[in-house]
Amino acid sequence: xxxxTAREISSxxxxxxxxxxxxxxxxxxxxxxxxxxxxxxxxxxxxLGILIENAAIxxxxxxxxxxxxxxxxxxxxxxxxxxxxxxxxxxxxxxxIRCGYNKGxxxxxxxxxxLLRKNTGDNSxxxxxxxxxxxxxxxxxxxxxxxxxxxxxxxKMFNPTQGTGDIGRxxxxxxxxxxxxxxxxxxxxxxxxxxxxxxxxxxxxxxxRPLGRRNAKAHIARLERELKKKVNALKIxxxxxxxxxxxxxxxxxxxxxxxxxxPVCVSISCHATRSATKTI
Amino acid sequence: xxxxxxxxxxxEVISSLKAGDEVxxxxxxxxxxxxxxxxxxxxxxGKKTPGMIKGRxxxxxxxxxxxxxxxxxxxxxxxxxxxxxxxxxxxxxxxKGMIGKGSRSQxxxxxxKRYKAVYFITIxxxxxxxxxxxxEAKPVLYKDLGAEAVYMLKLKDFPAIVGIxxxxxxx
Numbered sequence: 001x002x003x004x005t006a007r008e009i010s011s012x013x014x015x016x017x018x019x020x021x022x023x024x025x026x027x028x029x030x031x032x033x034x035x036x037x038x039x040x041x042x043x044x045x046x047x048l049g050i051l052i053e054n055a056a057i058x059x060x061x062x063x064x065x066x067x068x069x070x071x072x073x074x075x076x077x078x079x080x081x082x083x084x085x086x087x088x089x090x091x092x093x094x095x096x097i098r099c100g101y102n103k104g105x106x107x108x109x110x111x112x113x114x115l116l117r118k119n120t121g122d123n124s125x126x127x128x129x130x131x132x133x134x135x136x137x138x139x140x141x142x143x144x145x146x147x148x149x150x151x152x153x154x155x156k157m158f159n160p161t162q163g164t165g166d167i168g169r170x171x172x173x174x175x176x177x178x179x180x181x182x183x184x185x186x187x188x189x190x191x192x193x194x195x196x197x198x199x200x201x202x203x204x205x206x207x208x209r210p211l212g213r214r215n216a217k218a219h220i221a222r223l224e225r226e227l228k229k230k231v232n233a234l235k236i237x238x239x240x241x242x243x244x245x246x247x248x249x250x251x252x253x254x255x256x257x258x259x260x261x262x263p264v265c266v267s268i269s270c271h272a273t274r275s276a277t278k279t280i
Numbered sequence: 281x282x283x284x285x286x287x288x289x290x291x292e293v294i295s296s297l298k299a300g301d302e303v304x305x306x307x308x309x310x311x312x313x314x315x316x317x318x319x320x321x322x323x324x325x326g327k328k329t330p331g332m333i334k335g336r337x338x339x340x341x342x343x344x345x346x347x348x349x350x351x352x353x354x355x356x357x358x359x360x361x362x363x364x365x366x367x368x369x370x371x372x373x374x375x376k377g378m379i380g381k382g383s384r385s386q387x388x389x390x391x392x393k394r395y396k397a398v399y400f401i402t403i404x405x406x407x408x409x410x411x412x413x414x415x416e417a418k419p420v421l422y423k424d425l426g427a428e429a430v431y432m433l434k435l436k437d438f439p440a441i442v443g444i445x446x447x448x449x450x451x
Contacts, residue, residue: 050406058408064344064354067407105353107344107427117315119426148359148381148404181359181382183405239381239404239441240451272405 002079002136004280006087006095009140012278013096013126016142017072018104020276021064024055027210028187028248028273035185035245044243048185051238051271062104066183066272069106070144072097072126073204079135090128098122100142109147129201141208143275149182149268153203155196158262164223167192167264172230174266175247180240183270186247187211188231191265193257203267206251208275215252224250238271282439288335289376289398297398297442299449304437305400309337309379311431313358316422317366324373330421332430333370337377342427343417344407352417352433354407357381360399364388371395379440383450393448400440401451413438 024032032052039045058065074093084092101108101123110124111117126142133139154174158166171190178186191202214221227250237243248271257263285293287307297303310332312320323330332338340360344353360380367378368391376397381404384392392399403410416434423429444450 047403050403050409054403054406054409057412058354061350061408062347063350063408063411065408066405067342067344067354067356068358069344069354105345105347107342107353109342109427119428121426151359179383180404181361183381239401240383270405 001083002081003085004082004138005085006092008280009084009089009092009138010096010099012140012280013074013093013142014100014103016140016276016278017097017100017106017144020142020144020274021069021104021106022062023059024065024272025275027212028271029055031211031248032271035248039243039245041237041241041243043241044237044245047238047241048245064106065274066146066270067107068109068146068148069101070146070274071110072123073143073145074126074128075141075143075205075208076128076130077133077139078130079137080132081136082138089130093126093128094124097124097126137279139277139279141275141277143204143208146270146272149186149270152178152182152268153266155200155263155265157196158264160260160262162262168223168227168230170264171227171266172234174268175231175236176234178268180236182268183272184236184238184247185245185271187269187273188227188247188250189267189269190250190252192252192254192263194255194263196263196265198255199263199265202253202255203265206253207267207269207273209251211249211251217254220252220254224252284437287337287377287435289337291396294376294396294398294446297445299442299445299451301442303400303440303442305379305435305440306437307435309339309433309435310420311341311343311433312338313340313342313428314362315425315428316430317363319422321366321369324369329373332421334374335376337379338375339433340378340380343431346417350411352411352414355411355414356407357402357404360384367391371397384444389444389448389450392444393446396446398442398446399444401443402438402440410438
């Protein structure tokens with residue numbers, strides 16, 4: 001067994017919380033720059049320019065890219081030959097969140113009970129997703145998820161006889177309904193298949209995939225490209241000012257499903273889609 | 281060129297602003313989000329209207345804490361439509377300006393027209409950039425709400441666009 005201490009995990013989570021909030025992902029920054037270069041609509045272009053400047057200021061001054069530093073979602077791939085020592089995994093992750101959000105002057109946006117709504121004061125707990133994988137290492141990804149965009153998530157159980165046409169219309173309609181509320185240009189994470197909970201996690205995992213990388217399956221990759229075009233034809237654009245940049249990319253993850261169903265989840269994520277990863 | 285506007289908004293300035301106008305806001309505003317709105321409306325119903333409503337401008341925002349040496353942390357707008365339920369009541373109580381992101385309900389549009397107010401939109405997701413347009417910040421009310429407390433902010437050339445003008449016209 002390879003030992004990984006709870007302290008190592010906390011320290012990695014703390015560092016990743018700050019990195020994700022201060023440094024815009026390179027794939028997203030590059031996509032914003034490409035959108036800026038090709039944009040013809042003057043108002044939209046100006047906003048794209050400010051978003052690029054915003055990322056530079058955030059990185060330079062260690063100020064959060066967006067004030068909504070999110071509820072932290074933490075994805076952990078745990079090697080089956082690894083053992084966590086010196087404390088529990090969930091507590092180690094939450095200690096990392098507390099430390100990172102305090103030290104990084106990040107906003108504490110989590111309430112301890114969804115109905116009583118008292119702020120926990122330290123942004124814990126995180127939402128933790130674990131997977132057991134081969135090997136002896138641990139891959140940790142912190143995704144601070146803002147709720148302006150989280151609130152626009154849609155799920156739907158399609159009939160198994162429906163197909164890409166229906167799914168496509170559902171996704172385009174989800175973006176049309178979100179309008180400019182959730183901070184376009186968007187990154188769309190889509191989960192198709194499994195059970196509804198699986199589809200939701202797939203949609204989140206899709207957001208973690210770099211924008212330039214298409215799904216390995218040709219028919220899914222084609223759907224990703226088609227949907228990007230259709231969503232951009234909505235001409236919502238940054239702040240709703242039109243132009244060609246309503247979404248920077250559509251990432252779809254799929255999973256086997258049941259003969260009776262076709263679950264779909266679309267996670268609309270803002271231009272400040274944030275995540276950072278480290279393997280220990 | 282964007283027009284420089286001094287806050288609080290005067291009747292003349294409000295009536296001169298048109299949907300789509302680019303402005304730079306200067307002066308004091310108060311932040312308020314969901315829970316503060318809920319408390320505002322309860323206070324108004326109890327005939328104890330808080331001082332930051334009549335004639336004032338509210339910014340839908342919850343900043344990150346300030347690092348040492350800075351006035352404020354990241355401070356961009358939150359989604360305005362979540363406040364739609366409360367806004368007409370605040371406008372009736374004398375609120376004159378709102379700053380946020382995204383569209384508003386029909387009720388809010390009608391109330392803006394009826395009470396001669398204005399809704400500004402600012403750059404969504406540019407919290408670090410906007411933090412440099414805020415020179416002072418202090419929590420003044422409902423401090424128990426933490427990130428959702430009401431802050432008084434001093435804006436300096438804070439960029440915004442008129443989203444809904446006092447005639448009810450939308451960008």
